[in-house]
Each structure stands twice: as structure tokens, then as C-alpha cells.
Amino acid sequence: xxxxxxxxxxxxxxxxxxxxxxxxxxxxxxxxxxxxxxxxxxxxxxxxxxxxxxxxxxxxxxxxxxxxxxxxxxxxxxxxxxxxxxxxxxxxxxxxxxxxxxxxxxxxxxxxxxxxxxxxxxxxxxxxxxxxxxxxxxxxxxxxxxxxxxxxxxxxxxxxxxxxxxxxxxxxxxxxxxxxxxxxxxxxxxxxxxxxxxxxxxxxxxxxxxxxxxxxxxxxxxxxxxxxxxxxxxxxxxxxxxxxxxxxxxxxxxxxxxxxxxxxxxxxxxxxxxxxxxxxxxxxxxxxxxxxxxxxxxxxxxxxxxxxxxxxxxxxxxxxxxxxxxxxxxxxxxxxxxxxxxxxxxxxxxx
Ligand code: XIL
Numbered sequence: 001x002x003x004x005x006x007x008x009x010x011x012x013x014x015x016x017x018x019x020x021x022x023x024x025x026x027x028x029x030x031x032x033x034x035x036x037x038x039x040x041x042x043x044x045x046x047x048x049x050x051x052x053x054x055x056x057x058x059x060x061x062x063x064x065x066x067x068x069x070x071x072x073x074x075x076x077x078x079x080x081x082x083x084x085x086x087x088x089x090x091x092x093x094x095x096x097x098x099x100x101x102x103x104x105x106x107x108x109x110x111x112x113x114x115x116x117x118x119x120x121x122x123x124x125x126x127x128x129x130x131x132x133x134x135x136x137x138x139x140x141x142x143x144x145x146x147x148x149x150x151x152x153x154x155x156x157x158x159x160x161x162x163x164x165x166x167x168x169x170x171x172x173x174x175x176x177x178x179x180x181x182x183x184x185x186x187x188x189x190x191x192x193x194x195x196x197x198x199x200x201x202x203x204x205x206x207x208x209x210x211x212x213x214x215x216x217x218x219x220x221x222x223x224x225x226x227x228x229x230x231x232x233x234x235x236x237x238x239x240x241x242x243x244x245x246x247x248x249x250x251x252x253x254x255x256x257x258x259x260x261x262x263x264x265x266x267x268x269x270x271x272x273x274x275x276x277x278x279x280x281x282x283x284x285x286x287x288x289x290x291x292x293x294x295x296x297x298x299x300x301x302x303x304x305x306x307x308x309x310x311x312x313x314x315x316x317x318x319x320x321x322x323x324x325x326x327x328x329x330x331x332x333x334x335x336x337x338x339x340x341x342x343x344x345x346x347x348x349x350x351x
Contacts, residue, residue, distance in 0.1 A: 031293070033346035039068040042349045044299060045108055045309030047071030049266065052094040054319055055101065060336045064315055071108040073265070073311050074098050075321070078111050081119040084141055087127075092148065099152050110263070110311065111149065113157035113202060114142050115186045117172035124173065134177040139189045146193035155198035155308070157234055157265065158186050163203060167215040183219075184228045191229035198308070202234030202265055206251035207243060213254055221258045232261030232308055237295065240270035241287045245294035252295065256302035263308040264295055268329035269341065270322055280328045282340075289344035292331065296348025 039046040047069045054061050065072065076082055077094035085091050102109045115138070127137060146156060162183060164170050174182040183201075190199055201220050205212035216233060223230045233255045239248060255262045269291040271284050278284075299307050314320035316332035331341040 031347045032350050034350045040070045044307040045071040047311040048315045049073045049075040049313045051075050052077050052097055061315055064336045066105050071110055071309050072102055073110045073112045079119040081121045084121045086123050109153045111153040111156040113160040116160040117170055142189040143193040146190050150194040156190055157202035158190050158199045159183055160202045163215050167211045187228050187230050198231045199229055200232040200234040204236040206235045207239055207247045217258050220260055232263055234263045234265035236266035237264050238266055238268055240273035245290055248294045249298040252298040256306050261306050261308040264310040266313040267310055268313045270327040270329050272327050285340040289340040292341040292344030293348040296345050
């Protein structure tokens with residue numbers, strides 16, 4: 001109870017200070033930009049989710065990553081149904097390709113994701129056994145994957161999207177077969193396989209739902225206090241230009257109150273969330289730039305040792321998972337040119 005009250009008090013204090021600070025930026029003058037040549041020179045890691053086929057086949061895509069990104073996440077190549085084709089049977093082709101590419105170019109790799117309610121391989125859905133058997137197959141999988149990339153993958157989303165909108169634990173095969181303990185076991189298994197890896201609980205909705213934000217922070221904080229090897233909170237932050245910049249900022253500051261590391265792990269800003277027939281006007285581009293600035297700036301305002309980084313969910317607009325209906329969600333356009341959002345990043349990371 002005492003912890004909860006402290007948490008609420010700190011959140012209120014931090015947020016009110018930060019709102020003032022943020023509002024004072026809303027002057028007519030353009031905020032200053034970081035004077036750097038590319039995002040790799042930023043003071044904290046900035047990265048993108050990567051599609052392996054595009055990486056292999058699109059030179060512009062590949063070069064943009066090499067030039068701009070200091071951290072990469074596999075968009076799909078490290079999900080369980082990609083890697084795990086049977087019990088103790090693996091297909092590491094795409095994951096290896098990504099890790100080798102990162103090593104050649106001195107880029108950090110963030111692993112996404114070990115345990116998730118989605119993308120479960122059929123053999124797991126069909127598996128039958130005791131609770132202990134289920135723990136064993138989860139342990140085997142986590143430790144084989146984390147162990148393979150020990151020292152090469154810096155960090156992992158150990159569990160992804162584990163809560164419902166009302167704050168209860170989401171139904172998934174691991175909850176059904178093992179019980180709520182599956183969460184801390186997953187962290188323990190990952191930690192045993194690579195004690196140096198930085199381990200995250202990744203989820204969404206921090207910026208739009210009090211219940212989701214509070215629950216994610218509370219679960220993470222409780223696990224850490226219990227001695228579970230959790231080191232950070234991942235905020236997916238798939239957002240859009242209609243979301244207020246204070247909401248984006250609040251999500252980051254509130255996560256930082258836990259003292260865990262903060263990773264904005266899947267950032268994108270949809271310009272056309274209602275899927276209307278529109279064009280990407282300058283006005284929309286500038287609105288999007290504000291969202292980018294707010295998020296990158298909020299990261300500058302949390303303690304340096306908690307700033308794990310910001311990863312965008314894709315590299316350029318056509319490589320976004322939202323590109324089916326144009327959403328122009330990323331900082332590079334279809335020609336890999338820097339959009340106003342890119343300037344928003346430079347303004348956000350100015351110190
Ligand atoms: C998405 C990928 O971008 C898509 O290509 C895939 O079809 C589905 O998954 N939250 C997550 C990510 O944690 O893994 C999801 O990625 C987007 C939402």
C-alpha cells in the first residue's frame with residue numbers, strides 16, 4: 001500500500017513539473033536541434049524494427065539502417081512461431097542473418113519477443129503434459145534462444161502484451177498451463193541463459209489508458225522488488241497524431257518512476273488512423289513532428305541510466321506495418337528522405 005501511494009505521489013509530482021516544462025516549449029520559435037549528422041550520433045540509442053527480406057533486397061533500406069540506427073529489433077524473425085518449428089527444433093536463419101548484420105555494422109540488437117499470446121507454434125498449441133512439462137518446454141525454448149545469442153543480443157522482451165484492458169492477466173496458453181507464475185519463470189529462465197542480458201516486460205497502451213499504464217508499471221515494480229530479474233519496461237507506443245503530446249510524455253515519465261529502464265520499443269505515429277482518403281499535407285507532417293519531438297524529449301528528461309532508447313516500428317513509411325492504408329508513420333519517406341518527423345527527433349534529443 002505504501003509503495004502504491006508513493007508511486008502515485010511521484011507520478012503526480014513528476015507529471016506536473018513536466019507539463020510545465022513541456023508547455024513552456026510551445027512558443028512560436030522553432031526549438032533548437034541536435035547538431036549531429038545522423039541518429040547514431042544521438043546520446044541514447046535510436047533504432048528500428050527490421051524486416052529481413054527487405055534488409056536483404058533493398059539497398060536504400062539497408063543503407064539507411066547502417067547510417068542512422070544504433071539499435072535494431074527483428075520485426076518478426078525472433079517470434080516463437082518463426083524460430084520454433086518443433087520441440088528442440090529451430091529455424092534460426094532470419095534471426096542469425098539479423099544478428100550477423102548487426103555485428104558487422106556495430107549495431108545493438110534487441111530481441112523481440114520470447115513469450116507472447118500470439119504467434120504460438122502449432123506444436124505448442126497441441127502439446128499436452130503436466131504443469132512441470134509446460135515449464136520444461138518454456139524453459140527449453142527460452143534458454144535455447146537466449147543462449148544462442150548470448151553476448152550478441154543485448155536485451156529481450158521476455159513477455160509481451162500480458163494484460164487485458166481491465167488490468168487482469170491476459171488469457172494465454174502459458175497462463176492456462178502454468179499459471180501466473182509463468183511470468184517470473186520466463187524472466188528467471190532468460191536470466192539464467194544470459195545473466196548480462198537486459199530483460200523487459202513489453203506492452204502497449206501506456207499513453208491512452210490509466211489502467212494499462214498503472215498495471216504494467218505496478219507488475220514490473222512488484223517483480224523487481226521480489227527479486228525477479230526484470231530490468232526494464234517496454235512501451236510499444238503505436239500512436240497517432242491525434243494523441244496529445246502530454247499523454248505521450250506522461251507514459252514515459254510514469255514508467256521511469258519505477259526506476260527500471262525505459263524502452264519506447266515500437267514507436268510510430270499514424271497520420272491517418274481513421275483510414276480516410278487523404279494526402280500527406282505539410283500540416284499533417286508538422287503535427288507528426290510534434291509527436292516525435294515529445295517522445296524523444298521525454299526520454300531526455302528521465303535519468304540517463306534509465307534511457308534504454310527509442311525503437312521505431314519500421315524504417316521508412318512503406319516498411320511500416322501500417323503501410324497497407326497509407327499512414328506515413330515513420331521519419332523517412334518512400335525515398336528514404338528525412339521527413340519533418342526527423343527534425344522532431346533532432347529537436348527532442350537536443351541538450
Ligand atoms: C507485428 C508486425 O509488425 C507484423 O509484421 C506482424 O504481421 C504482426 O506483428 N505489437 C508487437 C509486435 O509486439 O510484435 C507487432 O508486430 C505489432 C504490435
